[in-house]
Amino acid sequence: MKALVIVAHGSRRGASNDEVRELSRKVSEVLGSDYSMVNTGFLELAEPLIPDAIEECIEKGATSVAVLPYFLSAGRHVVEDVPAEVAKAQSKFPEVEIQIKPHIGGLPSMISLITDSLS
């Protein structure tokens, strides 16, 4: 049973956090049965925090969790902070496969997303 956790920084501005939650909901609709659940996790300033978001999925039966960093650049958050938070969940649930995907800003398809948006 596969789960996806979209991980964002978190903001003091509630609407920004809701934007990410709404994105997760839409992603869930498109993924359909490939991923039986899609959750949102935040590095700080909003809930659930990353380890809790992963744990929620595992409690609902996920045996494999993909973590997608919804960040534009490979800064400290992507390189150090997100992996450290994911490691907390991994050590609590060593039997679950938890995999961090590339951050979205580094995806080659970001180029076509931008160029398509201009046409």
Next chain:
Amino acid sequence: MKALVIVAHGSRRGASNDEVRELSRKVSEVLGSDYSMVNTGFLELAEPLIPDAIEECIEKGATSVAVLPYFLSAGRHVVEDVPAEVAKAQSKFPEVEIQIKPHIGGLPSMISLITDSLS
């Protein structure tokens, strides 16, 4: 003569700013002759700042400038700060058409970018 300015927040970490500049370069390659130039502008912490990035394009002959906010959420930066910086350039060059595009986090195609990256 159309120009595109990709606008990012700017970071104290030079590599993050270079990531955005590299993105602009790749976008430029794909856009080809549709946009005769693609520049990068920063809200703060890196150069060129947004008004200077727009002005550079105009000095090279741009008569129309599209500004693309490379931001994930419609926070204060997207709603207030970027428009305020663009307005500085617009008031200096009233004859040039300067248009702010939707921020990338709000593009419907962000959903498929994410779902495609998982398959």
